[in-house]
Amino acid sequence: MKKTILVFSLISSVFFYSQNYSSLDKILEKLETRSKKMKDASGFDIKDKKFVLIEDFEDHAERHILEFRNDNSLTLIEVIDDKSTDKTYSNIFTGDYIRKKNAISVRADHLEGKKISIPITHNLYLMNANNIWYLKDINTNKRWIENSNLLKKKN
Template sequence: MKKIFAVLFLISALGFKAQYGTINAILDRLEEKKGLNKNLSNVVIDDVKFVLIKDFDDHIERNFIIIKGNLATYVEVFDDKKTGDTSSNVFSGDVVRSKNQILSLRADELEGKKLPLPVTKTFLMTQQKKILYLIDINTKERWIEERALNKK
């Protein structure tokens, strides 16, 4: 009788080990879907462009962030749907990246002229399916890496 229980125990233990591997794989995929990567410090964001497009009733806003080292350029492009006119603002400044996937952008120049109050944005960097995203901490807007848009 003891041998039967010992054999059943061993078989069930092996089954739990196999299920643990499956459960661990499922949890890894769910973390990737949510963008909860543990470590993105090895991801290089030099010469990366992020895009955010907003469609309103009367106009379309296209926003770009271009990162080159610790310098950043923030571009706002406005397309008027009625007249077809396009206007833009080009901000330049710097960007700081922390160890916790946080990016802080401070743009203190508008087309070469110093601003009295700089434009600041704070992002959480995430990665899903090898595509980088920036999530604005204040507005929850998701900026996507431009090369991911060009693939389609």
């Protein structure tokens, strides 16, 4: 008798927990569809698009320009402005990327045509807010804004 009650209680608990998980999943789906940032961006073409990340530090400023090409290759340009000497330095990286829906994995493994031992990698997520497309770095939460949006804001 004890065994049957134990088995019945285990089966019923699994049943109730699975219903609870189902309702949680439905709530999350509703939240994702309502949120403008989490919409499916598989229809947005990133080929021939440029995204810019600007960072300002005490001693220097960095501008990173990420350009996606048609053949799944990319160019990452890193421009560093030294504030103490007013000199500008640049690095041009090339590599490739893989895209699955909103997720984009970037690997830049060549510096000015020469292979580097440790490639620069970024895991990015394509997002949209107020019709502004941007890439959000999953690891650092930095935002790469599409270049055409920057040009619209200046004018």
